[in-house]
Amino acid sequence: MARAITTKRKIGYTVAAWTIGFLIFFPILWTILTSFKTEAQAISYPPVFMFFDWTTENYGVVMERSNYARFLWNSIFIAGGSTLLGVIIAIPAAWSMAFVPSKRTKDILLWMLSTKMLPAVGVLYPIYLIFIELGLLDSVLGLTIIIMLINLPIIVWMLYTYFREIPVDILEAARMDGASLRSEIIYVLTPMAIPGIASTLLLNFILAWNEAFWTLNLTAAKAAPLTAFIASYSSPEGLFYAKLSAASTMAIAPILILGWFSQKQLVRGLTFGAVK
Numbered sequence: 161m162a163r164a165i166t167t168k169r170k171i172g173y174t175v176a177a178w179t180i181g182f183l184i185f186f187p188i189l190w191t192i193l194t195s196f197k198t199e200a201q202a203i204s205y206p207p208v209f210m211f212f213d214w215t216t217e218n219y220g221v222v223m224e225r226s227n228y229a230r231f232l233w234n235s236i237f238i239a240g241g242s243t244l245l246g247v248i249i250a251i252p253a254a255w256s257m258a259f260v261p262s263k264r265t266k267d268i269l270l271w272m273l274s275t276k277m278l279p280a281v282g283v284l285y286p287i288y289l290i291f292i293e294l295g296l297l298d299s300v301l302g303l304t305i306i307i308m309l310i311n312l313p314i315i316v317w318m319l320y321t322y323f324r325e326i327p328v329d330i331l332e333a334a335r336m337d338g339a340s341l342r343s344e345i346i347y348v349l350t351p352m353a354i355p356g357i358a359s360t361l362l363l364n365f366i367l368a369w370n371e372a373f374w375t376l377n378l379t380a381a382k383a384a385p386l387t388a389f390i391a392s393y394s395s396p397e398g399l400f401y402a403k404l405s406a407a408s409t410m411a412i413a414p415i416l417i418l419g420w421f422s423q424k425q426l427v428r429g430l431t432f433g434a435v436k
Contacts, residue, residue: 194405202401218406235385237300239368242308246315254319272313280373300383307368322356362422369415386411
């Protein structure tokens with residue numbers, strides 16, 4: 161009897177998990193399907209799901225109208241650069257908070273996290289003026305810096321959590337062997353925290369890739385990433401759903417592929433230290 165109940169629970173959990181997963185993935189699936197429809201089919205009611213005349217015309221129009229490669233490389237440079245720079249800054253900060261905490265460490269961590277609750281539009285105007293004065297407006301460097309700064313609290317928090325799970329005795333043994341602070345962080349701490357650092361890199365790369373507010377307000381043409389590429393298909397002339405879906409699919413495809421191939425590493429990093 162107990163085994164039958166356990167089996168039913170497993171089946172119920174499996175069905176629930178697949179249902180939730182499908183509901184989360186459905187908007188992406190619908191966007192991909194719409195990208196292969198004509199504009200008339202894209203706005204038809206009732207909507208057509210699978211049985212329609214498939215076409216790749218929208219992708220051809222998008223490629224002719226926009227320089228997709230330039231937007232793609234801007235996204236790669238901005239997301240990759242902001243993530244790497246953020247981790248380089250966050251590792252020493254997280255080390256000091258995890259292994260040399262002070263009375264104000266928790267207050268500092270909470271303060272850093274509270275900055276994520278600040279509405280971005282509230283600081284847009286002063287940052288916009290600062291970027292103009294520094295010549296960073298519509299530049300890859302400027303976007304890399306601002307996106308790194310807005311994601312830095314998350315990076316520090318994640319690394320701090322991972323570092324707390326590493327035994328202090330190992331670091332003390334390295335110091336007893338004459339390791340300097342630099343050697344301790346680079347050659348002892350970092351290799352032991354590779355799963356956590358890798359998941360931090362992946363998660364923040366995704367966050368930087370999907371950032372839209374700052375990319376739309378601090379760029380015009382030169383440094384525009386794929387988020388601006390998608391927004392360019394909403395114009396006063398109208399909203400072309402099929403072409404917008406094609407542009408969206410081209411923008412999310414690289415990050416979907418990255419997430420698919422790195423999902424095991426991401427899960428491993430997110431559960432790092434969960435079981436002792």
